[in-house]
Amino acid sequence: MSDTGRGDLLLEVRNLQVHFYLFEGVVQAVNDVSFDVHRGRTLGIIGESGSGKSVSAQSVMGIVPSPPAKQLAGEIRLHRATPDGGIETVDLGRLDPRGQEYRDVRGGEIGMIFQEPMTSFSPLHTVGDQIGEAILLHIPDSTPQSARERTVDLLRRVGIPRPDRAVDAYPHELSGGMRQRAMIAMALSCDPALLIADEPTTALDVTIEAQILELIQELQDDLNMAIIYISHDLAVVGGVADEVMVMYLGLVMEHADAETIFDEPLHPYTRALWQSIPKIDGPLEQLVPISGNIPNPFAVHKGCPFYARCTERIQGVCDESPPPVLEPRQGHTVRCFLYADDVDLASNGAAGD
């Protein structure tokens, strides 16, 4: 696959901008978000509430409610495999979210796991019926019998005991961990090339969370699936992601491989976030909270949206104009004025080589 040049590149999101037009004002939920997702790799998105992490992912899925939301700019290019073995590129942003073509992608090429498995399943239908419905819709020539067999197979695959009985269970009859497994089975029912997991373990206990994450990684290895893993939990993301994107108020503040984000974070927000969370191991240090609150979502920021809470802000610079996206090291981008000089040095050095 890698011989086709961009063969393992699955999804390109470029300059995505999604605003919500509400009665109270405009929420700039996603402002200028760009990222790539490669087959077999995991992109972690870290962010607090209002960071735009979920809206970014939902835009890829085409499930952002519109209105009130509107995609103002950006491209979402999916490089999908064609039946004859080639690769074709579709710009999802241009498809009608309610149209047949998007319906084929959603649940077909892209599967999604949501945070709360109790509210994402219908309480009125059995787990088997709901997974079977996805199979009947997306897999050609499937019959109710074949869909049921495939569902039982999937439930077994995700580690649900006695899958032939669980298939007829209603969601409330399963425990939280088992419901989340069933959710994963549904997301995987049509062999997606991309799995979007939006806080899939937040409602679960740590022991169950560990089981679910291991399952997701096993399935990724087997199916060479790409994963977008969204979470507010830095430690969890550190365990699953190959590269990490840190978001704040609709902007990508920092983007690098996972090791770098945790060991050598550059953005003051990433560093502050890291100092403000309690850790299970290592020396016990006094937590340094990030001062202030997450700004009102309706506020429009002339400069950096983190300005008011930043300990390294430069008055007259950071509050005056939006910070640039810089690449102080190769593959490590940061949206911050602090590195404006570093980047010049780095590019000069690179030119001299």
Next chain:
Amino acid sequence: MADVMQTTSGANGAAAGELLQVEGLSKYFPITKGFLRRVIGFTKAVHDVSFTLANGETLGVVGESGCGKTTLGRTILQLYDMTAGSVRINLDEGQLDVGSLTPEERKLFRRRAQMIFQDPFASLNPRMNILETVGEPLLVNGVAKGTELEQRVARIIEQVGLRVEHLRRYPHSFSGGQRQRIGIARALVVNPRLVIADEPVSALDVSIQAQILNLLQELQGEFHLTYMFVSHDMSVIRYICDRIAVMYAGRLVELGPKDELLERPRHPYTALLLAAVPRTAKGSRGKRLVTAGEPPDPANLPTGCVFQERCVHVQDICREEDPPQVSMSDRHFAACHFAKDLNLDGITVAPVTLSA
């Protein structure tokens, strides 16, 4: 916090600084069936739990959902009637037997033992402004009214980091972190001695959690509070607590000083719980151990040890006999037949650098 611990460590009995004594506390919920609500069984949410709380310390109660940690807190506060056992609290006004309070004693107990709830969005009445919300306990308990009430509310509001101008505002105009500060103010305004905080930071954003944890620490020193801190988050428990109690299926399976319990757990369940938390330190980041299984149904517990189905060290005796409470020291015990024999892995804790 550490100073308080030293002055009270090894304390025995009320005179030497014990605030709370819990003995054999149980809370069973009946399972009913049919129109007549016939009782067909019991969910043993809390079973035979004993521990003491020293003045000024913070006890963390940790466990998975359904382990009974919330029920334990609520039963201690008499929000649920206890099924068996006793709870005694030693106040300046004298010792109270929480299980059999006279109406007069109940009023005193309600002021001296308070609770901070998890969800700051659900625990505040949207139709009451901050003055009314925080002032209500003073009014209800007949502690203060009128201008005195307003002054006391204003003072506590500033102590939790809000501004007096906020007094006439309603909950919707506050963020999650600010609402949790309001919840804390409401708990502290009546000068409690014991505060049970049930997952007080779980619903908050990461950047706000540290603010509230540090605030709780500061207030503990200022108000001489004793905390029982209920959480599922081992990292939060590690940060804020002096001692840790681990619950599983309604039982207290291990209780001990923080570092001792974290570095060298004595109960296999404590070890399992610790192993499941993703590591953050360089070199071991994201590493965690995956173990199969889920907690048993508290309405249908196995004979013997409640942890037998998930335990990798299980022996025949564990399936037959309830494990005894094995003491490692006078402050550390584990409910396991093999607590002294097993060599369980904990976490790597470097020297404590926390300045209290």
